[in-house]
Amino acid sequence: MKNKKRKAEKIIFNSEKDMPITPMSLGSMAFNLTGSWRNIRPLIDLNNCLQCGICWKFCPDAAIVIENEFPVIDYDYCKGCGLCAEECPAKCITMEEEVK
Numbered sequence: 001m002k003n004k005k006r007k008a009e010k011i012i013f014n015s016e017k018d019m020p021i022t023p024m025s026l027g028s029m030a031f032n033l034t035g036s037w038r039n040i041r042p043l044i045d046l047n048n049c050l051q052c053g054i055c056w057k058f059c060p061d062a063a064i065v066i067e068n069e070f071p072v073i074d075y076d077y078c079k080g081c082g083l084c085a086e087e088c089p090a091k092c093i094t095m096e097e098e099v100k
C-alpha cells in the first residue's frame, strides 16, 4: 500500500484582516514576564514594514502592540520564539542573538 502522506502547504496571509478570528487569552500573559526566557531577540525594520499586523496576530505572548499603525515589541513579554519573523510577509523581522 502506498504511503499517502500529504505535504502541508503554508498559507500566506497579506494582512491580519484576511486571517480567521482566533481566541486570544491574555490571562497569564499579563503577569508572566516571559522575556527572561529569550536567547534570541526579534528586531523589526520599520522601513520595510507593510503595517499588515500579522506579527501582532501570531505572537503567542501578546508581546506585540500596534502603535501609530506600526508594531512595537514589548521585550518584557517576548520569549524569542521567532514566530513573528517566520510569518512576516515582508521578512523585515530578524532574530538576533540576545546580549545579556
Ligand code: SF4
Residues within 6 Å of the ligand: 042, 058, 059, 060, 061, 062, 063, 064, 073, 077, 078, 079, 080, 081, 082, 083, 084, 085
Ligand atoms: S519572538 Fe515574536 S512572536 Fe515570539 S514572543 Fe517575541 S514578539 Fe512574540
Ligand code: SF4
Residues within 6 Å of the ligand: 044, 048, 049, 050, 051, 052, 053, 054, 055, 056, 071, 087, 088, 089, 090, 091, 092, 093
Ligand atoms: S513587521 Fe512584518 S508582519 Fe509585522 S506588521 Fe510589519 S510587515 Fe507585517
